[in-house]
Amino acid sequence: MATIAKERRKTAVEAETLEAPSEGRRERKKRRTLQRIIRAARSLFERKGFEAATTQEIAERADIGTGTLFNYAKTKEELLLMVFRDDMMPLVESAFATAPKQAPLLDQIVHYFDRFIAYHRRDIKIAKVLIRELSSVHSPEQREKNREFVRFLVGKIADLVRAAQAQGKLRTDVPPLTLAHNLFAVYYRLLENWLGEYITLDQYERRIRQALELQLRGFLIEESETALSRKAPARRRR
Amino acid sequence: MATIAKERRKTAVEAETLEAPSEGRRERKKRRTLQRIIRAARSLFERKGFEAATTQEIAERADIGTGTLFNYAKTKEELLLMVFRDDMMPLVESAFATAPKQAPLLDQIVHYFDRFIAYHRRDIKIAKVLIRELSSVHSPEQREKNREFVRFLVGKIADLVRAAQAQGKLRTDVPPLTLAHNLFAVYYRLLENWLGEYITLDQYERRIRQALELQLRGFLIEESETALSRKAPARRRR
DNA sequence: ACTCGTAAATGACTAAACTCATTTGTGGAG
DNA sequence: CTCCACAAATGAGTTTAGTCATTTACGAGT
Numbered sequence: 001m002a003t004i005a006k007e008r009r010k011t012a013v014e015a016e017t018l019e020a021p022s023e024g025r026r027e028r029k030k031r032r033t034l035q036r037i038i039r040a041a042r043s044l045f046e047r048k049g050f051e052a053a054t055t056q057e058i059a060e061r062a063d064i065g066t067g068t069l070f071n072y073a074k075t076k077e078e079l080l081l082m083v084f085r086d087d088m089m090p091l092v093e094s095a096f097a098t099a100p101k102q103a104p105l106l107d108q109i110v111h112y113f114d115r116f117i118a119y120h121r122r123d124i125k126i127a128k129v130l131i132r133e134l135s136s137v138h139s140p141e142q143r144e145k146n147r148e149f150v151r152f153l154v155g156k157i158a159d160l161v162r163a164a165q166a167q168g169k170l171r172t173d174v175p176p177l178t179l180a181h182n183l184f185a186v187y188y189r190l191l192e193n194w195l196g197e198y199i200t201l202d203q204y205e206r207r208i209r210q211a212l213e214l215q216l217r218g219f220l221i222e223e224s225e226t227a228l229s230r231k232a233p234a235r236r237r238r
Numbered sequence: 239m240a241t242i243a244k245e246r247r248k249t250a251v252e253a254e255t256l257e258a259p260s261e262g263r264r265e266r267k268k269r270r271t272l273q274r275i276i277r278a279a280r281s282l283f284e285r286k287g288f289e290a291a292t293t294q295e296i297a298e299r300a301d302i303g304t305g306t307l308f309n310y311a312k313t314k315e316e317l318l319l320m321v322f323r324d325d326m327m328p329l330v331e332s333a334f335a336t337a338p339k340q341a342p343l344l345d346q347i348v349h350y351f352d353r354f355i356a357y358h359r360r361d362i363k364i365a366k367v368l369i370r371e372l373s374s375v376h377s378p379e380q381r382e383k384n385r386e387f388v389r390f391l392v393g394k395i396a397d398l399v400r401a402a403q404a405q406g407k408l409r410t411d412v413p414p415l416t417l418a419h420n421l422f423a424v425y426y427r428l429l430e431n432w433l434g435e436y437i438t439l440d441q442y443e444r445r446i447r448q449a450l451e452l453q454l455r456g457f458l459i460e461e462s463e464t465a466l467s468r469k470a471p472a473r474r475r476r
Numbered sequence: 477a478c479t480c481g482t483a484a485a486t487g488a489c490t491a492a493a494c495t496c497a498t499t500t501g502t503g504g505a506g
Numbered sequence: 507c508t509c510c511a512c513a514a515a516t517g518a519g520t521t522t523a524g525t526c527a528t529t530t531a532c533g534a535g536t
Binding site: 128129131132134135136137143146147150174175178179181182184185186188189190192195196197198207210211214215217218219 | 370384433455
């Protein structure tokens with residue numbers, strides 16, 4: 001009767017892919033269920049699209065009751081975020097690992113973002129919903145996870161910037177994190193415009209490099225080691 | 239008699255605040271109804287918040303049937319966009335008009351964005367939903383209106399850039415529109431982060447100027463007219 | 477004035493996300 | 507082993523955005 005009272009706080013959605021060293025049957029079962037839910041959701045989102053896939057179906061496919069589903073994700077949208085992060089973490093790692101470390105900084109950055117674009121191209125409909133959901137996450141836990149993810153992602157870009165500075169290719173009076181955020185902002189805005197159908201993918205591709213180059217220009221150090229010979233870049237204009 | 243032939247092209251949601259010179263009773267009634275809908279929606283969104291306000295209530299308050307509402311807006315979200323643009327166009331004009339034209343470019347830009355932030359602060363809950371909806375507009379008409387709006391807004395920034403170039407305060411090899419888009423991207427990303435509760439307003443305020451400055455740095459021409467005396471800026475780092 | 481094509485209005489209805497009171501299962505304390 | 511506290515599961519029920527077949531009202535041509 002007056003039992004449930006408090007401590008409803010912890011969402012179940014904690015573990016995700018992590019392996020805890022020693023867990024009871026209960027914990028294990030919970031993790032298994034979560035995994036089944038994520039797989040069911042991914043499968044149905046891919047097959048039928050986000051709106052068309054009903055929570056009933058997902059629950060059914062995960063072999064749980066409809067109510068149970070909402071113990072794991074507060075909303076249908078949260079399900080999508082779970083699937084997304086599941087995919088995304090390895091992708092960032094890979095994009096960073098395969099970046100052409102000796103190429104100019106601009107090329108490295110472009111490579112990085114290209115990988116994300118390739119990912120979103122696989123399922124544009126889902127990507128649209130995703131971008132939309134990223135901007136308004138209700139659950140604090142989910143928000144914290146997103147925050148961490150972005151920190152991680154932007155951190156990788158900052159690493160590229162620092163490397164370029166260490167190699168004397170970029171002015172050292174530029175704060176790497178701020179620059180990384182700006183570069184990401186430029187990319188992200190174009191991504192949003194593409195997925196919101198404000199611009200086409202073609203337009204995206206034509207603009208991304210030019211836009212990033214504009215943020216980097218002025219900070220790049222030319223071939224000559226001393227950085228004293230500065231000839232005006234005089235790039236082509238729009 | 240056969241004068242007004244067929245001009246049937248206009249979608250219902252067209253006129254918004256515009257006044258057409260000669261319109262029949264029908265047209266006028268339609269416009270009135272649209273206005274009543276927008277007012278009813280604004281009032282209820284403000285009072286009860288976006289989710290809590292039901293379409294039934296809005297229809298009732300606008301004194302129309304529930305079905306009629308959806309002849310004017312395809313979704314509840316579209317209602318919000320209508321209210322938003324109603325507010326926003328005058329705001330952009332005003333922000334541009336009051337920009338401190340003699341101040342450094344950075345200050346002008348910051349002034350511009352500050353006005354938007356002030357607007358969103360009035361009703362943060364609504365602003366959140368808004369930002370979310372801007373990224374995924376289903377109706378092509380609505381999307382086109384948004385596109386126009388952004389073009390207008392970014393165009394104003396580009397104007398500021400061009401003015402600075404004309405005054406010899408900014409390098410002329412910088413494409414104004416691309417720069418304007420980049421500056422807006424930096425602002426917009428921070429706005430999203432604020433409204434998505436990834437950062438606080440305080441953090442926004444601390445970062446916006448620094449981030450914009452980083453995009454402009456390198457293109458600014460120093461006091462000395464010739465632009466030949468270049469001392470390294472050596473600003474504080476993060 | 478009459479008529480007809482069609483724009484606009486309408487509200488009962490449907491579908492589906494989410495809730496919640498209740499039941500079931502688990503692990504640990506005695 | 508037994509029992510209990512509580513975590514987790516459950517599905518019938520509620521709520522509300524959005525639909526659609528039907529009706530109403532306008533206005534252009536005669």
